[in-house]
Amino acid sequence: MKEIYLDSNATTCVLPAAVAAARQAMEQGYGNPSSTHATGLQAKAMMDGVRQRASGLLGVGDGRLMFNSGATEGIQTAVLSALCALRERRDAGKRIGSLLLYGATEHKAVPESLAHWNRLLGLNLEVRKLPVDAHGRHDLQALDALIGDTAMLCTMAANNETGVISDLSAIAQLLQERGADAYWMVDCVQALGKLKLNLAATRIDYAPFSGHKLYAPKGIGMLYVRAGAPFTPLMMGGGQEAGLRSGTENMAGIAALGAVLVALDDGKTFRSHAELVAFRAQLVSSLERAFPGIVFNMPFDLSLPTTLNFSVPGLSSKELLDLFDAARVRVSSGSACSAAKALPSYVLEAMHVPQWRASSAIRLSFGPLIDAATIAAACARIERCGEALRSSCLLPSALAPSPLDGAQDGVIQLSVDGQCTWLLSDAASASCVVIDPVAALVPRLAAFIRCQHLALRAIVHTTAPADHGVARLALLQELVIEQVGHVDIDGELALGQQRLRRVECGENHVYLLGQRFAFIGTLAPEALTPLLDAALLTPGTVLCGARDDGSICCTVRTAQEGIVPAADLQLDAASLPAFLRQHPDAILVDVREAYEHAACAGTVFEGCAVHSVPLSRLAGQVAAWLQQPQCPLVFFCRSGNRSARASACLRRLGHAAAWQLNGGMAMAEATRHPLAIAA
Numbered sequence: 001m002k003e004i005y006l007d008s009n010a011t012t013c014v015l016p017a018a019v020a021a022a023r024q025a026m027e028q029g030y031g032n033p034s035s036t037h038a039t040g041l042q043a044k045a046m047m048d049g050v051r052q053r054a055s056g057l058l059g060v061g062d063g064r065l066m067f068n069s070g071a072t073e074g075i076q077t078a079v080l081s082a083l084c085a086l087r088e089r090r091d092a093g094k095r096i097g098s099l100l101l102y103g104a105t106e107h108k109a110v111p112e113s114l115a116h117w118n119r120l121l122g123l124n125l126e127v128r129k130l131p132v133d134a135h136g137r138h139d140l141q142a143l144d145a146l147i148g149d150t151a152m153l154c155t156m157a158a159n160n161e162t163g164v165i166s167d168l169s170a171i172a173q174l175l176q177e178r179g180a181d182a183y184w185m186v187d188c189v190q191a192l193g194k195l196k197l198n199l200a201a202t203r204i205d206y207a208p209f210s211g212h213k214l215y216a217p218k219g220i221g222m223l224y225v226r227a228g229a230p231f232t233p234l235m236m237g238g239g240q241e242a243g244l245r246s247g248t249e250n251m252a253g254i255a256a257l258g259a260v261l262v263a264l265d266d267g268k269t270f271r272s273h274a275e276l277v278a279f280r281a282q283l284v285s286s287l288e289r290a291f292p293g294i295v296f297n298m299p300f301d302l303s304l305p306t307t308l309n310f311s312v313p314g315l316s317s318k319e320l321l322d323l324f325d326a327a328r329v330r331v332s333s334g335s336a337c338s339a340a341k342a343l344p345s346y347v348l349e350a351m352h353v354p355q356w357r358a359s360s361a362i363r364l365s366f367g368p369l370i371d372a373a374t375i376a377a378a379c380a381r382i383e384r385c386g387e388a389l390r391s392s393c394l395l396p397s398a399l400a401p402s403p404l405d406g407a408q409d410g411v412i413q414l415s416v417d418g419q420c421t422w423l424l425s426d427a428a429s430a431s432c433v434v435i436d437p438v439a440a441l442v443p444r445l446a447a448f449i450r451c452q453h454l455a456l457r458a459i460v461h462t463t464a465p466a467d468h469g470v471a472r473l474a475l476l477q478e479l480v481i482e483q484v485g486h487v488d489i490d491g492e493l494a495l496g497q498q499r500l501r502r503v504e505c506g507e508n509h510v511y512l513l514g515q516r517f518a519f520i521g522t523l524a525p526e527a528l529t530p531l532l533d534a535a536l537l538t539p540g541t542v543l544c545g546a547r548d549d550g551s552i553c554c555t556v557r558t559a560q561e562g563i564v565p566a567a568d569l570q571l572d573a574a575s576l577p578a579f580l581r582q583h584p585d586a587i588l589v590d591v592r593e594a595y596e597h598a599a600c601a602g603t604v605f606e607g608c609a610v611h612s613v614p615l616s617r618l619a620g621q622v623a624a625w626l627q628q629p630q631c632p633l634v635f636f637c638r639s640g641n642r643s644a645r646a647s648a649c650l651r652r653l654g655h656a657a658a659w660q661l662n663g664g665m666a667m668a669e670a671t672r673h674p675l676a677i678a679a
């Protein structure tokens with residue numbers, strides 16, 4: 001399964017012609033453009049040619065256009081230039097505004113640079129956010145009220161998370177009507193190649209660009225400076241770029257950018273606006289089919305056709321990302337920079353979209369090089385993702401369930417914010433019990449129970465619930481049930497052929513499923529000695545707690561005998577095939593969620609069957625694996641995090657051969673040993 005890259009607002013691949021141009025610049029045209037010999041002059045001619053082409057495309061007129069390392073540098077330079085000029089004006093006794101105003105949805109490089117240079121230059125102006133409306137466009141009324149006192153204004157041409165296009169003409173008109181003397185920077189990163197720009201015909205003072213958002217390599221950018229706008233170099237030295245930006249130019253980057261600009265100019269390489277709009281419509285209908293209830297977080301008519309931003313009720317952005325990644329469709333959550341932090345999107349928050357949407361948003365973005373076949377393949381995979389979700393029964397309530405594999409027996413762990421809820425299900429009797437419900441998990445529990453057509457037999461607690469039963473009530477309400485059974489002291493509840501028994505241990509209740517599982521709430525394993533003495537437990541009983549400390553489950557034996565975990569057994573993707581040949585009895589275990597497993601369409605690797613045991617179902621499986629502690633288990637997941645937890649859990653429990661695949665599927669794909677072979 002080939003990767004489908006739909007994260008072009010973060011970065012793009014490099015246009016083949018740009019690769020060729022960079023290569024040519026490195027192999028043949030490697031001269032220093034400042035050298036006066038022929039090799040240098042040839043390099044300079046190439047660079048001048050690219051600048052000329054860029055100037056024409058952007059309508060630079062008599063303004064200046066310098067090459068630099070990218071938009072973050074361009075933003076620094078613009079801010080430094082404007083702020084130095086403001087300081088000079090103030091020192092000369094002239095009035096300057098008191099505000100450094102920036103759009104609330106700007107890339108972080110803008111407010112961070114404003115704050116940085118404001119502090120370093122001792123200007124001490126107020127760095128203030130300009131609000132945006134529900135569409136993500138600048139609030140012109142607020143701008144009107146503030147512009148008279150604004151020293152510098154920073155806005156963007158199009159937003160990187162939502163693709164929303166700013167109304168720059170309206171802003172320009174307002175500046176003109178109010179006779180504003182604020183310096184104006186417009187971040188044009190996401191506009192390059194997607195919006196027509198004629199910079200010199202505008203009031204814009206500074207416009208940064210970045211090559212890697214439009215098929216040039218990372219590390220090459222441009223900054224436009226209006227003729228007459230103040231300028232202070234960020235870097236001093238050999239006086240390159242007419243003294244505007246010292247340092248020998250990135251010639252390979254410039255050559256590559258030049259090739260992209262040629263492609264923009266020729267009008268044949270990139271898709272037209274109308275084609276891109278049609279591609280977006282195709283993606284939207286597939287997304288709607290895959291995820292009924294999906295909400296788009298941007299107005300289509302005011303946005304670039306190449307960006308979609310959406311949220312799906314009941315699914316976090318992490319879950320959606322994992323699902324898409326399993327299907328080898330690369331998308332991102334919010335902006336790339338904050339993806340690792342899993343914070344709600346400040347862009348969507350600024351647009352006042354409901355909190356759940358701001359914290360679960362996904363951005364899907366493509367570039368104008370995309371073709372119809374890629375869009376069709378992406379649509380097919382997106383629809384398969386929807387099917388995978390439906391088959392796993394982990395669906396928001398809005399989705400119609402269609403379980404593929406029927407109800408299963410299970411001991412299922414669901415966690416949120418360090419707390420665990422356990423769900424015991426019995427396929428034969430189609431019934432289940434919920435232990436220690438957490439309110440945040442109620443929609444998911446309800447969706448699962450409903451989708452699997454399970455009868456909820458009881459909701460039980462190991463201690464008096466801290467939420468005073470709120471989660472219990474919410475679950476009953478979600479399932480439209482008035483009351484369920486409960487387990488009395490020393491009582492039992494039948495779950496099909498199985499018996500769930502409640503016993504006391506100090507202040508706590510412990511729930512026992514035979515001697516196989518004990519649900520111990522927040523008790524430490526050491527506190528279970530009385531139950532062990534009474535032979536209610538065995539040293540090998542799997543203990544399932546209410547706190548998610550990452551360990552999944554344990555046994556009394558591990559705590560009692562202090563089992564020293566086997567060494568960390570790590571496998572590299574490259575050595576996996578040989579390992580599997582050497583160990584034909586090895587079991588390959590995909591610990592990703594069932595929907596991720598289903599989305600990647602692979603069940604066999606090197607003749608070895610791949611078992612799907614999501615981390616949430618691992619506890620239910622460990623006892624069986626521990627019966628053959630020498631039989632190699634190889635856990636894998638997307639990035640290696642979940643498989644590391646699984647293998648650590650098994651090793652702690654005394655399994656001697658629990659391996660994990662280093663770096664997960666991501667590395668397996670990179671080393672061209674995909675675990676998934678299209679079924």
Ligand code: PLP
Pocket residue numbers: 009010069070071072073107109156158159160187189190209210211221
């Ligand atoms: N501005 C916007 C709107 C962006 O999307 C980005 C890149 O994420 C930047 C600025 C920073 O660009 P660069 O990576 O070239 O520093």
